[in-house]
Amino acid sequence: MPTMSRQLLEREPPRERARRRPMDGPLLLMVLMLLATGLLALFTASYSNAIYYNNNGLYYVTRQGIFAVLGIVVMLLTSQINYHIYAKFQKPIFLVSLAMLAVVPFIGQTRKGATRWLGIGDLISFQPSEIMKIAIIISFAYYIARDQKSIRTFKGLVKPYGLVLVLVAGLLFLEPHMSATMIMFLIGFVMLYVGGMRLWYFIPILIAAPVAIFGYVHIKPYAMQRILVWLDPWVDFRGDGWQGAMSAISIGSGGLWGLGLGQGRQKHLFLPEPQNDFIFSALSEELGFIGATLIMLMFAYLVFRGFYIARSSRDKFGCLLATGITAKFGIQTLMNLFVVSGIFPVTGASLPFFSYGGTALVMQLFEMGVLLNISRYLVAGSE
Numbered sequence: 001m002p003t004m005s006r007q008l009l010e011r012e013p014p015r016e017r018a019r020r021r022p023m024d025g026p027l028l029l030m031v032l033m034l035l036a037t038g039l040l041a042l043f044t045a046s047y048s049n050a051i052y053y054n055n056n057g058l059y060y061v062t063r064q065g066i067f068a069v070l071g072i073v074v075m076l077l078t079s080q081i082n083y084h085i086y087a088k089f090q091k092p093i094f095l096v097s098l099a100m101l102a103v104v105p106f107i108g109q110t111r112k113g114a115t116r117w118l119g120i121g122d123l124i125s126f127q128p129s130e131i132m133k134i135a136i137i138i139s140f141a142y143y144i145a146r147d148q149k150s151i152r153t154f155k156g157l158v159k160p161y162g163l164v165l166v167l168v169a170g171l172l173f174l175e176p177h178m179s180a181t182m183i184m185f186l187i188g189f190v191m192l193y194v195g196g197m198r199l200w201y202f203i204p205i206l207i208a209a210p211v212a213i214f215g216y217v218h219i220k221p222y223a224m225q226r227i228l229v230w231l232d233p234w235v236d237f238r239g240d241g242w243q244g245a246m247s248a249i250s251i252g253s254g255g256l257w258g259l260g261l262g263q264g265r266q267k268h269l270f271l272p273e274p275q276n277d278f279i280f281s282a283l284s285e286e287l288g289f290i291g292a293t294l295i296m297l298m299f300a301y302l303v304f305r306g307f308y309i310a311r312s313s314r315d316k317f318g319c320l321l322a323t324g325i326t327a328k329f330g331i332q333t334l335m336n337l338f339v340v341s342g343i344f345p346v347t348g349a350s351l352p353f354f355s356y357g358g359t360a361l362v363m364q365l366f367e368m369g370v371l372l373n374i375s376r377y378l379v380a381g382s383e
Helices: 004-010 025-054 059-078 090-107 128-146 148-152 154-173 178-195 199-219 221-231 242-254 279-311 316-340 358-377
Strands: 109-111 114-120 124-126
Touching: 025 059, 025 279, 025 358, 059 358, 090 114, 090 128, 090 154, 124 128, 124 358, 128 148, 128 154, 128 178, 128 316, 128 358, 148 154, 148 178, 154 178, 178 199, 178 316, 242 279, 279 316, 279 358, 316 358
Parallel strands: none
Antiparallel strands: 109 114, 114 124
């Protein structure tokens, strides 16, 4: 017979079915607010590029709006599916994600020097790395919850957790996709720490990280160039430093109150990717410091609510699953904000709910649906 902990991990106990609560209202409201704000931001940031490249000012926001509606449906449906089901299928989810990641260098689509996408022409494309993020979250949550003692020994930490992260990092290196590698490692570390990993285990990790970055920079010449223009974008203002310089000008031009919604100047073919990675720069120019701060506070509350759900979860698997999903949103948001503000070198980290990308948006709303389902099974008195 399976143990009680195994029952809690793999299926919902009968008594819990009668105690299902409504989904977390504040989290749902914040997701919808961020989604609506993101669509508005995408419309104003992408209008010039949409006219210039597609002869249709509504090109990007229309396509994103369709995926937003689809994503909301997916989120609401997922919020009704008991989250314990992901523990049952964690292995095939991970293996399929790994297989897709492995074939990307051979049959993937190449854009701007990076091969990160699978798809059919311009009709539909997606990054398998986005699916791998949730696959790692589910797998780590499952194995840590099943055997919490494993991460309290160095051997148990290396196998399987360390080996999985190294394997995925190797596949991402072939694309290359540095930002996704960093995000997955940070998600893994957060989940391991919450699961009970000893704090001093971070010491060798902190030593190994700079060594790995140093080696990566020397193997990939473009990485060194990015670091140089990050330190001073004006040394190659018309080349690799253009993105960072234009982003700084956009944010600085906004001042305290901004130029007004729709009145931004840098988005008119000066700021690269205003509808994607640098959408926050374009929005900061129009809404200023006050508007940008309000958006950051919305993201902060989303992360706070996610960790609250994780802390109040009924079982370890739900706690770790909610922790991983919340950490992913928090880390990716911070990474994007650090890039556009010049704290980090330019990478491919998009801003959740804001950056253009239909399949990525659907995945984000799916993850929010999982989090909303976990909120239905909080411990008594946690409201």
